[in-house]
Amino acid sequence: KAGVTQTPRYLIKTRGQQVTLSCSPISGHRSVSWYQQTPGQGLQFLFEYFSETQRNKGNFPGRFSGRQFSNSRSEMNVSTLELGDSALYLCASSLEGLAATGELFFGEGSRLTVL
Amino acid sequence: GNSVTQMEGPVTLSEEAFLTINCTYTATGYPSLFWYVQYPGEGLQLLLKATKADDKGSNKGFEATYRKETTSFHLEKGSVQVSDSAVYFCALTHQAGTALIFGKGTTLSVSS
Numbered sequence: 308k309a310g311v312t313q314t315p316r317y318l319i320k321t322r323g324q325q326v327t328l329s330c331s332p333i334s335g336h337r338s339v340s341w342y343q344q345t346p347g348q349g350l351q352f353l354f355e356y357f358s359e360t361q362r363n364k365g366n367f368p369g370r371f372s373g374r375q376f377s378n379s380r381s382e383m384n385v386s387t388l389e390l391g392d393s394a395l396y397l398c399a400s401s402l403e404g405l406a407a408t409g410e411l412f413f414g415e416g417s418r419l420t421v422l
Numbered sequence: 423g424n425s426v427t428q429m430e431g432p433v434t435l436s437e438e439a440f441l442t443i444n445c446t447y448t449a450t451g452y453p454s455l456f457w458y459v460q461y462p463g464e465g466l467q468l469l470l471k472a473t474k475a476d477d478k479g480s481n482k483g484f485e486a487t488y489r490k491e492t493t494s495f496h497l498e499k500g501s502v503q504v505s506d507s508a509v510y511f512c513a514l515t516h517q518a519g520t521a522l523i524f525g526k527g528t529t530l531s532v533s534s
Binding site for chain 2: 310311340342349350355363397399409411413414415416
């Protein structure tokens with residue numbers, strides 16, 4: 308079956324702009340989580356959505372937001388971009404969430420460069 | 423707070439060599455522990471997991487034992503192959519088991 312699909316794979320923005328990233332989970336998966344990966348901080352949890360509701364949130368500023376649609380597809384948005392937002396943004400899906408299944412399925416990521 | 427520390431590498435080995443990647447953790451409560459692997463050009467995938475002390479996770483010849491007394495979850499493989507070249511991430515559960523805290527990742531390069 309198809310894996311987790313993230314679009315776009317690469318994008319370049321300038322400071323102050325905003326960006327929207329998309330994630331299509333594995334068919335049937337209702338939980339979608341987002342992680343940010345940078346060389347300095349490694350992988351950090353952004354938030355998790357389940358059945359269109361944000362269920363958990365990491366320690367990121369309010370400029371980072373997300374949503375989930377009825378078909379479980381998810382988007383995350385970063386407003387007023389800063390240079391430090393340059394990162395690989397990873398989406399992960401699971402049937403019911405990490406606590407229930409013990410496993411996340413990751414996409415290949417969207418690489419954002421902020422100039 | 424909860425955290426994971428793993429050797430950052432890179433680790434360079436010859437085929438059939440023994441592999442150990444060290445991972446130690448700091449956590450409150452009783453987290454589950456994981457090793458995820460990222461092959462070149464692919465997303466992270468679960469390699470193995472352990473959910474309680476003394477559990478041993480194993481998959482594809484890799485093993486790791488949840489050691490509560492040493493707060494460790496070291497990854498081992500007896501004989502590595504070129505196809506094992508990848509980045510390996512140690513992780514534990516956080517926020518009531520709903521999110522993962524990752525180590526920085528260890529790059530393994532195996533040559534023939």
